Amino acid sequence: MSDMTERHRTGRTAGGIGPLETGLAVLTLAAFPVLLLLFQGSATSVFTAVLELVLFLAALRLIRRGQILKIAYDKAETARAPRLPRKVIGALLIGVMVMILAGHHFVGLLVPFGFGVLATALTLAAFGADPLRDKGLDDTLPEPLATARRPRPDVQAALDRIDATLDGMVCEIAALGDAQLTRHTEALKSAVMGLIRALGEDPDGMERLHRPVVKFVKLLRRENDDLLAAWNTDHRERARRRYLTRITALGQTFEEFARKSGRKAGRDAFELEADLLWNRKPLHRAA
Template identity: 30%
Template sequence: MAQRYGGRHSPDQSDTAPAPSPRGGYRGARRTRVGGRVNMLFLAPLPLAFRAFFGGPVEMALNLVALGILLLAAWLTREGLRAEEAYDARRIARRPAIPRKIFGAALTGTGLAVVAHAAGGGVAEPAIYAVAGAALHLLAFGPDPLRDKSAEGIDSFQSDRVARVVDRAEDYLRAMTQAIAATRDRDIEARLERFQVTVRDMLRT
């Protein structure tokens, strides 16, 4: 039976073993929902800025107000989707303190009602646009999470404590990212990225 001998000058098997690949920040990442549809919410009301200057002063004011309302609705929707993604990524999480997507839907309906009123609509047309706009917004993006999420066998008090710790840890990670980014040291940034992946894996389990 053949037997392998090793010595000082023999190749070491550990030297030829492939090193484990470092875990990058994209490991286990999901495709974000904050994309094209949300960007369209920012682009769609921009023609109101041009339309405002081709009418009387009242129509101009109404169009500019509608533009501001719709842009605010788009921003709230984007932030609501980001908060929902963070909520879905954790096993234990608190519901968002502010239902941003619901507020975004309400503001979308309000903005469309102002646009309809600026175009000379009476009472019925702005109301129809308001209801339709808010309903379509909720159908497209859904409502915000309205319940806290907890693991089985853990009471609400302990779940709330865990959720607060997770939120605080995320704040620390963001602060570390900003501090390291100022150094512009790629080696330190890579180490921080691997550290953040490990920490987030721990937070999600």
């Protein structure tokens, strides 16, 4: 009985997320005229139709995932706002789609642009926007007090601990003065943290990643220790080659597992790549 009450309160059903599925289905039917472009005969029309369908499918994926995260955000007493505003991006893609479609019927750009803005606004009105602020968190408090007020695991604190641990290992390798080793270790750390941030933006994601992250850190710690132990011996070059080979394989294995975990959690390839791009932006900007 309580389960049925919860499903009614959140709009969820056993097979989907209730009203959202209906809204997306209506939106899909409204976009049916795009298919007619495939049968107009010209190469331009076919290309436009394919582009429109790609934009439309990407928008539907983003809106659906954004609404799932919004439901989890509303249910939680404390939660962080999603790093990637999926529903806003989905609405913008639909606006671009409508603008391109309208561009085939008007000479100027003003009217198609107006239609695109209207389509974006209507999409946001229908599905809502993403949460923009953290809920129930007070980052101005000292960490022990802030943590005491959080009934669920502090995802950001966990990410910061992982980041600090990997930073320490990168510094160990950088202290050896080998530029190539430093670059490879920094690249490994950046790639792994990008995946962890993209897949662990909510407590459930961090719980799924807990064991593989702990295993990854232990294996990297062992590789660092082996390299440091052999650095001032006659086996330095062999240990160096072994280290590069091992950390490359370690990074590839972790990425394969992380991507598989994301697919099991309902994340498609497009969404994951978008999250990775978003989470790596600050790093590239700093570089």
